[in-house]
Structures are given as C-alpha cells and as structure tokens.
Amino acid sequence: MEDCVFCKIVAKKIPSYSIYEDDSFYGFLDIRPLNLGHSLLIPKRHFRFVYDVPDFGRYFETARKMAKNIQKATDASSINFLTVGEEVHHAHIWIIPRFENDGGVLDLKNFKKISPEEMKSIATTITSQISF
Numbered sequence: 158m159e160d161c162v163f164c165k166i167v168a169k170k171i172p173s174y175s176i177y178e179d180d181s182f183y184g185f186l187d188i189r190p191l192n193l194g195h196s197l198l199i200p201k202r203h204f205r206f207v208y209d210v211p212d213f214g215r216y217f218e219t220a221r222k223m224a225k226n227i228q229k230a231t232d233a234s235s236i237n238f239l240t241v242g243e244e245v246h247h248a249h250i251w252i253i254p255r256f257e258n259d260g261g262v263l264d265l266k267n268f269k270k271i272s273p274e275e276m277k278s279i280a281t282t283i284t285s286q287i288s289f
C-alpha cells in the first residue's frame with residue numbers, strides 16, 4: 158500500500174533493524190522502544206488490523222518464537238504482547254521485553270533513548286538466538 162510506512166519497511170525502501178523474516182512475516186526493532194529489544198512483527202502484505210491477517214495462528218506462533226529469542230537475547234524477566242492498531246495502520250504485534258523494576262504497568266509513552274550502535278547490537282544478538 159502506498160504511503161504506508163510498514164509496507165515501505167517490508168519493501169526495504171525504509172531501513173530497519175531486521176530480526177526476523179519469512180515468506181509471510183517481517184520482524185524488526187521498534188525505533189521508539191519502550192525497552193531494549195522492543196520489536197514489531199508485521200505481515201508482509203498490508204492488512205489494517207492483526208485480526209485481518211488470514212494466517213492468524215501462524216502469525217502469533219511466529220510472535221511467540223520471536224519473543225523467546227528476544228527474551229534470551231535481553232535476559233528479560235517476561236515479554237508483553239500488545240496489539241492496538243493505531244498510529245501505523247498496518248497490522249503489527251508489539252513484542253516488548255520487561256525487566257524487574259522497569260516501571261510496572263507499561264507506560265506507552267516512556268520511550269527509551271537507545272543508540273544506533275546498541276540497536277544494531279541487540280538486533281544481531283536476537284537474530285543469533287534463532288530457534289525457529
């Protein structure tokens with residue numbers, strides 16, 4: 158879809174910190190992370206909402222596997238999944254690592270400043286955990 162930032166990321170017209178890719182789905186780090194390792198999993202085809210994605214079960218199974226890799230890479234105490242569908246109108250699952258004492262209930266505006274070097278490094282570490 159034209160003018161969709163996530164479609165442009167899938168088409169590599171906008172760069173991203175890639176952490177997962179298969180024939181249907183693409184995973185990458187959120188550039189406005191709530192924690193180190195905060196990632197997005199999107200369908201490569203444009204769908205408005207997560208529940209519009211035809212292979213819904215496989216979509217969430219992929220999110221679960223990605224979450225396990227992220228947890229291993231970041232040593233997170235748990236992982237939060239979030240699907241809201243605002244801001245970018247292309248289906249996406251937020252996969253957010255949580256840590257002890259990181260603020261309790263998720264504050265959706267508490268973006269962390271993480272340097273490009275750290276982003277690159279955690280993307281590499283997540284990718285190297287591959288358990289797919």
Ligand SMILES: [Zn+2]
Pocket residue numbers: 158161162163164165202203204246247
């Ligand atoms: Zn799109």
